Amino acid sequence: MSIEGRSDAKAGGRIRLGMVGGGEGAFIGAVHRIASRIDDQYELVAGALSSTADKARRSGHALGLAPDRVYDDFAAMAKAEAARPDGIEAVSIVTPNHVHAPAAIAFLEAGIHVICDKPLTVSLAEAKRMQAAVAKSGRIFALTHNYTGYPLVRCMRAMVKAGELGELRLVQAEYPQDWLSGPTEATGNKQAEWRVDPARAGGGGSLGDIGTHAFNLADYVTGLEVAELCADLTTFVAGRRLDDNAQILLRYANGARGALWVSQVAAGNENSLKLRVYGTKGGLAWAQENPNELRWSPLGEATRIVTRAGPGSGAAAARVTRTPGGHPEGYLEGFANIYAEAALAIKAARDGKKPPPECEFPTIVDGVKGVAFVEAAVKSSKANAVWVKIET
Amino acid sequence: MSIEGRSDAKAGGRIRLGMVGGGEGAFIGAVHRIASRIDDQYELVAGALSSTADKARRSGHALGLAPDRVYDDFAAMAKAEAARPDGIEAVSIVTPNHVHAPAAIAFLEAGIHVICDKPLTVSLAEAKRMQAAVAKSGRIFALTHNYTGYPLVRCMRAMVKAGELGELRLVQAEYPQDWLSGPTEATGNKQAEWRVDPARAGGGGSLGDIGTHAFNLADYVTGLEVAELCADLTTFVAGRRLDDNAQILLRYANGARGALWVSQVAAGNENSLKLRVYGTKGGLAWAQENPNELRWSPLGEATRIVTRAGPGSGAAAARVTRTPGGHPEGYLEGFANIYAEAALAIKAARDGKKPPPECEFPTIVDGVKGVAFVEAAVKSSKANAVWVKIET
Amino acid sequence: MSIEGRSDAKAGGRIRLGMVGGGEGAFIGAVHRIASRIDDQYELVAGALSSTADKARRSGHALGLAPDRVYDDFAAMAKAEAARPDGIEAVSIVTPNHVHAPAAIAFLEAGIHVICDKPLTVSLAEAKRMQAAVAKSGRIFALTHNYTGYPLVRCMRAMVKAGELGELRLVQAEYPQDWLSGPTEATGNKQAEWRVDPARAGGGGSLGDIGTHAFNLADYVTGLEVAELCADLTTFVAGRRLDDNAQILLRYANGARGALWVSQVAAGNENSLKLRVYGTKGGLAWAQENPNELRWSPLGEATRIVTRAGPGSGAAAARVTRTPGGHPEGYLEGFANIYAEAALAIKAARDGKKPPPECEFPTIVDGVKGVAFVEAAVKSSKANAVWVKIET
């Protein structure tokens, strides 16, 4: 039942899904749920939606979960669901960062596939433990670096791979926001509170929250390896405990250069993730806030506006598209693509098979890379912004 | 479980939904299904997905419908579902235009709510019969003029109503596409075939398909009444039986003037619906392909870029929003808002209540207006583009 | 001494130029003077800068004119300058519209070349008298429809001529402004006063002032002949004597269709002239306020952003360009191109030669067409917006 590439046909029926976090007042949990529904490959049947029992119950009820599948804590849920014949096959972990690792490990050990929000963990050590748990479990692990789900991001990656840009020379990534321009965390904003708390967020503030997105996007599109970085982290808002701005220079193993800027104090920017990549043969520019347009500049020719599902957007984009060109697809559709790709892998796993080769989603490896990037940037900045290698 | 305005909490459980049309190879059926799932207020349980029995069966299976709820024709479906204790409460009609009226009437007579694609019908006479059937049934009837579901379209309407623009003077609406620039219908493209066939599409080609959207959008935002119009319809592609371009002047009852242009032969335009409205105190400009941005120009002040969920977008937009500003919402989310609004009304009807006053979706009245607009434009054009009134 | 195409080398020295109008407080006179200086082909040496003697004198002094070449009225100036051995070779007429014809005729009869602002005259009858005077004089007559001086407008024309768009089908021209949204003419604004006075402006308000620009631009780029038009003129501001908005449908002799909208009451629009042209093979879109970018959409391919002096902008644009791509050229440079082209013709005339074939500027023919367009639109509108032919 395909429109363009994506489809809501569901061979083998829906995947039984649980959720950790995402109760009342949460932001990203609802995004995950919408993403899981768009292509109809999942059915939410269980949840440990809050660490507050009352709230967990209310939230489960509101979402129509069966009362006996509403849990107070993820450990109990992992255990109980693993024991049910109709137990969940996969779980979405949508909590603050510090819960990712313990929760993921619990479900992996229970033989349940994991879809986890980013950044992976609050420390590289923890990330590596998680990586070991994934390896040991043999389960699918998908990390929701959702921006790689945008069709034109897929298109960029495919173009780079196909050599359309020649040898890459430059990578300019940025992700400015403005919502933490003042002491938002002191105003009762829960989203702000945990993001600026090292215990829950990890060592990076803007760096962990959005820097990992920008880093992952550049990594996904270019396929280049960062050799070293020089990071200048700043905290502009008085009393804040983590960075709210990061300016980072990058040197790639192939000699390319890059810059990455993230900020949460740049007035007028909502979610302004942008990537520009230049090679010997051409350049690409893409902006998340208008994701259905990609600028492609073959050297010496006029710049092309490649539209999602339009001429030149290619097969890799078409696979993850639902509507013809000119019907804007956005953030939720991109997010849904991660879910749909993970569904392919999970369904293949049902049959003991590998997912098809074109199936692509961020994995534990991307998660570890992201945390290593955060730690390297923090280390660089603490040493007065010197060049350091990323250790993984 | 609200993120911003929309929520997937579901008091009373999901609405049992059926679908007429939307089988293999269809376009808009899949859009309706996604739209119905985004906020999780519906569950598709039955379908007459194709008029070809085999295809209907295959399509129903692919979507995971129970075999006994996969029907060959809508009449049988209306009858059987009405008789089931767990029968559908609502049906989505996503067929070519000529089936809308008979199908809708069958379900309404069976006491089932109807969500129907646009344009309403192939003739005004038929539209009026349908209107009578709606009235008689007392059931909810929602027409998927989906562009009114965009948050910033809601914002524009609210601003006009609040007098932010003063007295309206000018309405400039346009909806150019390019996909019918050549004889697409002769290449086996099913979407093109029926849209240029008067028997299935009605008297308007581009006029019915996208002209009704542009007309409805202007109508929704401005609330103005068109007194008369002057339409010059053209068929540029040889052998085509309906218009593929329409240029229309509008005179409003309050003295405002307008122009409406739709085309399916304007190279470089995918789905380029735009609306500009000007009054004595300011102007608004919005474009569907980048729907998260609205330009508001208070007279004598700098133009503002109002973003979806950003400062100044207001309560009417916030109600129908799922993500914070900067996370682009698109076509499917706008479409989903029509479904979510209809769900409010359907659930209220379960309890014999009225929907809340802020609940808003296009109704049979909008459908009749649209068909009357098509007939008036065709009449004007046939008389060599003279001024005619819209009769409803 | 060429940078790109234009040059300030001046074989034969500068052209001695006079000016009628353009004294203190005027707008367009200073624009003409800058335009005449940019490529250094003219030297202003005489003027009848105001019909008020004192003001004429003060203005002449401020501009450094010799006192004996500052005149109170154009007739005296034409006579005196014609009699001087170092008299002006050309005159710029930059007065309100009603003075164009008498002044131009006086100078033409004195054997002096004329560069005249638009619209040509206040009536078609007068336009024809002027046309006869041009013919009789054998002098150069250039009309400053300056928008045809933009390099990318030249590029569009060349692309259409070269068949890049195939057979033309659609022409969408618009020129909204907002500066007359209120009763500006009642506030002492001289620019507004004469533009809304039929005696000085002619039969068209917005129509004459900016409608002729939009019409000329479409005419220049497409080369198509308008067979008939249907115009709905409106005056929104109470007490105003001429139209401040015009919505016009166009039918071209080749079967193409067009629409032209001009307004002076569209809040948020400064000088928002736009042209879109579509043919069987592609489309073009250009906007005056960002004139260094042209969108070219070959049918079935991604849209290209052709930049001034960038790849694909071509020879016709390169001729009239002064700086490499990315150094924005604007309104004054476009205007200067009309002056530079006229200079080529005037210098050729010095030697009794024809200008080179690539030399192009709006002539008396364009001026007559423009006034005929105004009269046809007024006639159509007065008859309740019926279809009328343009008579020239």
Added chain:
Amino acid sequence: MSIEGRSDAKAGGRIRLGMVGGGEGAFIGAVHRIASRIDDQYELVAGALSSTADKARRSGHALGLAPDRVYDDFAAMAKAEAARPDGIEAVSIVTPNHVHAPAAIAFLEAGIHVICDKPLTVSLAEAKRMQAAVAKSGRIFALTHNYTGYPLVRCMRAMVKAGELGELRLVQAEYPQDWLSGPTEATGNKQAEWRVDPARAGGGGSLGDIGTHAFNLADYVTGLEVAELCADLTTFVAGRRLDDNAQILLRYANGARGALWVSQVAAGNENSLKLRVYGTKGGLAWAQENPNELRWSPLGEATRIVTRAGPGSGAAAARVTRTPGGHPEGYLEGFANIYAEAALAIKAARDGKKPPPECEFPTIVDGVKGVAFVEAAVKSSKANAVWVKIET
């Protein structure tokens, strides 16, 4: 004879101007000449237009200079012109960088005002000698950092000064081009040849040519002092002797952070200078290629599009504007503003007066700062991109 702010009235007559460089085949000389003519405050009467005698003669003739004022070398010109009663009052130096200092010093010592292209010199030592010469001469010295002549750049500076942005936190400047993506200098391109030759260009390639522009623009708008920088310079094109890309982090004395990126190998970028500045109260974003639009984002409010000469653009912009809003002014007009400002100062000097306080143009101080920036960046990069202070 003002249109908006600028005027071609000329109290005291035109300034007699000479030019060094700018003969046949040059680029920037013609730009200077146009800039000098736009407001009609200068008259070019002498030149040492080329160091090749023949070419100097041909160029002087083409520009209509008197043969006895066409010189083979600048030293002879300085001497001869200083001796004439009608000698030049000011000279424009438009040569490659290495000639700036000797030429400027020669004219300053001859008592002639200097308008000089940027960067100031090929070394800081030379820059300081030049600074001493300016001081000793008491003559006007203007450096054509032309981007500070754009009206909306003036507006940004005024807004920052007025505190509209609060305390500044972030400065993001960039200036990518693509014209040196290949070995352009090996193809006979004279503009490329000297720019990549350390003897003629100085120690910076892209850094000196466009990095100084970006640095100056940020400096002009913010008024902030750079405490230290960390620069990673790269040469991507094999065999090139100077950098063609520079990524630089900035730390400001007030604690603000910045990043500056310049490149000549970024495909699809012509002259894409952009500046973004963020403070505690709001943000500004401006792009040179569409210079008539400024985005102003007061924190917590919708972003405004401030247009040149439009509402909110303010007095500082209005002073340097020639046309109403919507008539795009570009590169040449901005450049002309530097000339017009210098003219105010030169004319004041005629009378032994100071220029009016609002008169503003880049001076020797800005030139020294720019060269110091280049040397600091080269030093940082050579030490593997460590933090260094800018020494002046």
